[in-house]
Amino acid sequence: MAGSGAALAAAQQSGAAGPKNFVIASGNGQRCCARALEMLGKGIDTLDAVIAGVNINEEDPEDDSVGYGGLPNEHGVVELDASVMHGPTRRAGSVASIRGVKTPSKIAKLVMEQTDHIMLVGEGASKFAEAYGFRPENLLTEKSRLAWLIWKRSLRDAGGHNNWTDGLDAPAIAGGGPTALKQAFPDVTDELLAYAWDRAVHPVTGTINCLALNAKGEMSGVTTTSGLSWKIAGRVGDSPIIGAGLYVDQDVGAAGSTGRGEENIRVCGAHSIVENMRHGMSAKDACLDVLKRVARNYNNDQTRLQKFDLNFYALRKDGDFAGASLWNGVWRRGQFRPRQFSYAVDGKSRLENCIFLLERPKA
Helix, strand or coil, rough: CEECCHHHHHHHHHHHHCCCCEEEECCCCCCHHHHHHHHCCCCCCCHHHHHHHHHHCCCCCCHHHHHHHHCCCCCCCCCEEEEEEEEECCCCEEEEEEECCCCCHHHHHHHHHHCCCCCEEHHHHHHHHCCCCCCCCCCHHHHHHHHHHHHHHCECCCCEECCCCCCCCCCCCCCCCCHHHHHHHCCCCCHHHHHHHHHCCCCCCCEEEEECHHHCEEEEEEEEEEECCCCCCCCCCCCCCCCCCCEEEECCEEEHHHHHHHHHHHHHHHHHHHHHHHHHHHHHHHHHHHHHHHCCCCCCCCHHHHHEEEEEEEEEECCEEEEEECEEEECCEEEEEEHHHHHHEECCEEEEEEEEEEEHHHH
16 A cells, blocks of 8 residues: 555645645546635635535536547447535435436435435436526537547457458448557548547546535535546446445545445445544545455455556545545556546645555566
């Protein structure tokens, strides 16, 4: 196990000083943290602040794991999930498999505020959003559509035929890799083809989680995602599930997750972390304990564990915090990228390496 001394030192300083305006998020949340912290400084409610923060990612077509431009299901349709929890009122709301709305975090908040339900799914969630004035939009960008199209045509059966031809009466175009794909998509840039091929063979699990604490000690959280790329239509991961992808207890702290949702659901990750902190664990130890439970589900077999990653973010009410991951990072094209998380305090938004349970061997 290893981690960032700078982040832990900052946590201790923050905890010693008592509650202050503080935001923590996943690695793609640096802009999110900055916006949320700015809003907290103006006295905005903690839930409104974190939702405004993640809206940046939800509305950004370049973030292909969240909201607009998120990579779609196997049929090429973008389905989004989100959950929110408001510490002061101890209320929650979520949506799953919602279509046609860039900002599912806003709809999750509407579920919390306007109903006595907690979760709406599928067509019902989409119709609920329409009732509140959210007009259906096509969430596929040309970039995400191309990635889906290349994934779809790259699927092959035992005879080497792809999804859309048996080879009997179709152009003889090789099926895989950016070079071969250039024949099929001559007007697409090499850079975009390389991106689309990478996404086809390395589906993203993405997501953004954001947690906030204000100087009054009030806490809230949000998790939002487009889910696993190329998923079966209707698949729901941990993000909209209260207690898995997000949990906030105003008396104790908050936690959230990104990564492989199925593994997190099996350990009720966010709730388990908050319960660990309730019993006196630091945010770091609380996260690592739950990651150990994930590893135990595979008998600590690192060969199997290497096939996925899972990341937790935790924030105690006293200001102690941590970002933790199952693996220290990922090797891609000979380059190592550490798992990181974002946090903002004292007017600055920073990136920090996560603490981790396992160290990934060099690929």
